[in-house]
Amino acid sequence: METLNPQSDWPSRRPLSLEPPAGASLPAMRPERSSAITLPEHLADLAVAALIDEADLSPKPGLVDRRSSGAHNDMTLSLMHASAMALWPCLRQMAEAAQDHGYIDQPLRGALGRIGREGEAAMLSVTAGVNTHRGAIWALGLLVAACALDPGAGAQVVAARAGRIALLDDPAAIAPDSHGNQVRRRYGASGAREQAQQGFPAVIEHGLPQLLRSRAAGASETHARLDALLAIMAALSDTCVLWRAGPQGLATVQQGARAVLDAGGSATLGGRRQLRQLEMQLLQLNASPGGAADLLAACLFLDFAGSL
Numbered sequence: 105m106e107t108l109n110p111q112s113d114w115p116s117r118r119p120l121s122l123e124p125p126a127g128a129s130l131p132a133m134r135p136e137r138s139s140a141i142t143l144p145e146h147l148a149d150l151a152v153a154a155l156i157d158e159a160d161l162s163p164k165p166g167l168v169d170r171r172s173s174g175a176h177n178d179m180t181l182s183l184m185h186a187s188a189m190a191l192w193p194c195l196r197q198m199a200e201a202a203q204d205h206g207y208i209d210q211p212l213r214g215a216l217g218r219i220g221r222e223g224e225a226a227m228l229s230v231t232a233g234v235n236t237h238r239g240a241i242w243a244l245g246l247l248v249a250a251c252a253l254d255p256g257a258g259a260q261v262v263a264a265r266a267g268r269i270a271l272l273d274d275p276a277a278i279a280p281d282s283h284g285n286q287v288r289r290r291y292g293a294s295g296a297r298e299q300a301q302q303g304f305p306a307v308i309e310h311g312l313p314q315l316l317r318s319r320a321a322g323a324s325e326t327h328a329r330l331d332a333l334l335a336i337m338a339a340l341s342d343t344c345v346l347w348r349a350g351p352q353g354l355a356t357v358q359q360g361a362r363a364v365l366d367a368g369g370s371a372t373l374g375g376r377r378q379l380r381q382l383e384m385q386l387l388q389l390n391a392s393p394g395g396a397a398d399l400l401a402a403c404l405f406l407d408f409a410g411s412l
């Protein structure tokens with residue numbers, strides 16, 4: 105585990121402005137589907153767009169964004185982009201496997217597990233071993249597969265279907281001594297696996313409703329997405345935070361995220377003050393809400409896919 109070095113001159117340690125940088129473009133809108141591409145290709149396009157929009161979204165507390173590398177000293181924004189793009193073939197193959205198969209069963213689960221592990225290998229080869237998107241491959245892989253099984257379905261149905269896939273055992277899965285598993289043992293916490301198995305409640309009950317509420321209240325797309333991230337952070341048992349900062353750190357992150365929303369959200373002066381304080385706390389804890397970031401990408405994917 106990393107230790108905080110207050111003397112570090114790494115730019116990510118400095119809390120920077122909480123305003124979107126001058127000249128930053130608005131997040132990309134949903135990529136349109138051209139008649140020349142297949143449904144699995146389109147779903148992979150949407151998932152990669154969601155990953156790139158998540159990485160670009162600024163100012164995110166503790167996470168890699170356009171301003172800095174947050175609490176990470178092994179990742180940059182360009183690495184996140186390269187990693188997201190390297191995942192396109194694996195996401196397309198997961199959607200193809202589901203479309204070809206047509207229903208949920210053990211062989212489909214096995215195929216998705218194999219493709220997911222190949223996707224992780226592709227990610228690690230592009231990033232020279234850095235875990236940029238492990239949790240995102242898991243969440244988005246399940247969601248593209250669920251979407252390919254029934255492209256007209258709404259977000260809640262897609263997420264529930266993804267949960268049914270996640271509930272099946274993958275006989276070929278290796279049980280690594282991952283950070284998530286260690287935190288599960290130490291604190292009895294639930295993590296990425298359970299979140300998927302429950303049908304992504306952090307996205308369906310918190311992230312997506314907040315995205316829609318903030319848009320309806322007139323917030324810009326950037327602020328609506330930041331509010332969605334904060335709503336997920338406030339509700340999630342994020343094993344990335346637990347691993348680096350323990351239960352006390354997780355409580356600080358959840359309460360801090362809730363305080364931004366209670367102050368009116370990221371678009372308001374009061375909310376921005378709270379957000380700045382949360383960012384300083386995360387940097388002091390050397391913690392980053394990586395699980396919430398993955399679920400924001402999942403939320404953006406479901407938002408894009410909603411009108412397929």
Ligand SMILES: CC(C)(COP(=O)(O)OP(=O)(O)OC[C@H]1O[C@@H](n2cnc3c(N)ncnc32)[C@H](O)[C@@H]1O)[C@@H](O)C(=O)NCCC(=O)NCCS
Nearest residue numbers: 217220239242245282283284295296299341342343394395
């Ligand atoms: C289930 C996964 C994510 C492993 O989870 P585990 O908690 O053991 O690992 P790890 O500590 O590496 O965490 C994974 C990542 O999940 C994200 N995360 C953390 N907490 C949460 C949470 N509460 N909810 C959602 N995501 C979270 C973080 O980004 C974290 O880095 C997955 O990598 C896996 O088992 N893959 C096997 C291959 C497979 O079956 N793929 C299928 C694709 S459909």
Ligand SMILES: Nc1ncnc2c1ncn2[C@@H]1O[C@H](COP(=O)(O)OP(=O)(O)OP(=O)(O)O)[C@@H](O)[C@H]1O
Nearest residue numbers: 159167168235236237238239240283344394397398
């Ligand atoms: N913008 C982002 N910035 C940082 N992490 C992100 C971002 N988007 C998604 N993540 C997720 O966060 C996870 C990386 O977090 P982290 O580096 O804390 O995990 P780790 O490699 O398990 O642990 P550690 O780095 O503490 O040893 C990735 O799996 C990734 O999916």
